[in-house]
Amino acid sequence: MPNYKISKSLFLRGLQCHKSLWLYKHKPEERRKPDASLQATFNAGTEVGQLAQGLFPGGVEIDFDHRNFNGMAKRTAELIEQGCNTIYEATFIRDGILVLVDILHKSRDGWQLFEVKSTASVKDYQILDTSIQWYVVSHHLPLTKAAVVHIDIDYVRKGELDLQKLFHVADITDSVLPLQSQIPAQLQQMHTVVNHEDQPDIEIGDHCLSPFECDFSDYCWRSVPQDSVFNLYRMNWNQRWELFNDGIKSIAEIPEDYTLTDTQQIQRTVLRSGEPYIDKAVITDFLEQLQYPIAYLDFETFSEPVPRFDGQRPFQNIPFQFSLHIEDRTGRITHHEFLADENSYPVHDFAEALLAKLPEQGTILAWNMGFEKGIVRSVASGVSQFQQQLENLKPRFMDLLQPFQKKGYYHPAMHGSFSIKSVLPALFPNDPELNYKSLSVQDGSMAMTIYAGLHKIADPAERQSIRDSLLVYCKLDTLAMVKILQFLRKL
Ligand code: SF4
Known part of the structure; x- marks a missing residue:
């Protein structure tokens, strides 16, 4: 077999798509770099991996050296030879395939390998991931067990982890x-693919999105038009692919006799x-239900695999910030906001500040209100002191998404999406005050990632600067709602 090193992650890449494997070797410059959220997920995975080593204490870690994998494998073999029973990042190579085992442990039953994942359950790709490890390690050692160590979401932290x-x-x-x-056959095919000079002739398809969104999609999907059939609102993927593969690539080309929903039409x-x-009737109907004062409300939440605070569960969605614009009957608008201390469990302070700032009556307007209502429900169940007051908020919610979803207004620049990040630039394309792209925090997942890591930043000035960016971002979410409602009124 040719001696091109295929790591565990390249093997998974190759299982998803041979072209992705080929591009990785031959056109790495076309690969999209991981964004801050993906990077944070990697970092969280590393932290969880280190924490899980505590399940098998007393082991020896193989130091990572990307220039010397053979040295890492040699050190692993030496430790096994010396009778070491637990090795972290145990390194093995077979036929040019390199694997690093999170935890290799010798129990009374024999050698076992453990793959640590910061997920809430075992995923199919993790079984594939572990199977290649088994293939390589079992060539060197008799194995008796393979396991995935994942997070148990029922755990509630009380005191020490x-x-x-x-x-x-x-x-x-x-x-x-x-x-x-x-x-062996899969690896043989992958070696053949990477050593071939020509790019494999593989069309885009479902495999570009599953099990992961491929990081070469900007390259392979570059000829897909901006208003492609993939932007059709709530059309299932099979139908989208059918249209696309029939040569109907853009929505405008769909024939009149093709069955579409009202929104798709x-x-x-x-x-x-x-x-x-x-459709002015839909918009008027929505506007007539609003009651003053109108509270434009937006929450930001974070979640993390390892709870830091008492009472916290893994991956629990925890609100840490809100922005609130209040518009009274005269049209006067005031702004209020809350951003929790990153070093304490924020739920109580969040609830207290929210109830202090929200008007006692009138409409509470959110974008995609199911999220905000769900957070109010979960906070109410966790903070008994404010439970009733929080429960009383729920009937006052209205969803500013509704007039758009109910076909009151649709602009071509929304590209089939009713997210506020799509609607706002479609309605106000040239307004620098309403441009998320000009902010250092540009979306909710970025806010979540940044806040979850804020407690690790030692420099107070840097921490404050990040907190200011979070405030600016969340404020724009509710200012956007104010402007969108004004836009609908003008119509
Ligand atoms: S974008 Fe799709 S076709 Fe292109 S390499 Fe990735 S998975 Fe393969």
Whole structure:
């Protein structure tokens, strides 16, 4: 077999798409760099991996050296030879395939490998991931068990972290063993692909999105038009691919006799005409239900695999920030905001500040209100002191998304999306005050990532600067709602 090193992650890449594997070797410059959220997910995974080592204390870690994998494998072999029973990042190579095992442990039953994942359950790709490890390690050692160590979402932190309860060890030996016979042929194909000069002739398809969104999609999808059939509102993916593969690539090209929903027909109509679609009756009906004072409300939440605070569960959605614009009957608008201390469990302070700032009556307007209502419900169940007051807020919510979803207004520049990040620039394309792209925090997942890491930043000035950016971002979310409602009123 040719001696091109295929790591565990390249093997998974190759299973998803041979072209992705080829591009990785031959056109790495076309690969999209991981964004801050993805990077944070990697970092969280590393932290969880280190924490899980505590389940098997007293082991020896193989120091990572990307220039000397052979040295890492040699050190692993030496430790095994010396009788070491637990090795972290144990390194093995077989036929040019390199694997680093999170935890290799020798129990009374024999050698076992443990793959640590910061997920709430075992995923299919993790079984594939572990199967290639088994293939390589079992060439060097007799293995008796393979397991995925993942987060147990039922764990609630009380005092010190309890690793036995935080982690769940899922034995996947019976899933990994049947895959072993396929691996040599899969690897042979991958070696053939990467050593070939020509790019494999593989079209885009479902495989570009599953199990992960491919980081070469900007390259492979570059000829897909901006208003492609993939932007059709709530059309299932099979139908989208059918249209695309039949040569109907853009929404405007869809024939008249093709069955579309009302919203999809509106998408086609506005793309052909270039004019927005307006149904004033839907908008008027929505506006007439609003009651003053109107509270424009937006929450930001974070979640993390390892709870830091008492009472916190893994991956629990925890509100840490809100922005609130209040408009009274005269049109006067005031702004209020809250951003929690990153070093304490924020839920009580969040609830207290919210109830202090919200008017006692009138409409509470949110964008996609199911999220905000869900957070109010979960905060109410966790803070008994404010439970009733929070429960009383729920009937006052109205959703500013509704007039758009109910086909009151659709603009071609919304590209099939009713997210506020799509609607705002479509309605106010040249307003620098309403441009998320000019901010250092540009979306909710970025806010979540940044806040979750804020407590680790030692420099107070840097921390303050990040807190200021979070405030600016969240304020724009509710200012956007104010402007969008003004826009609807003018219509
Ligand atoms: S974008 Fe799709 S076709 Fe292109 S390399 Fe990735 S998975 Fe393969």
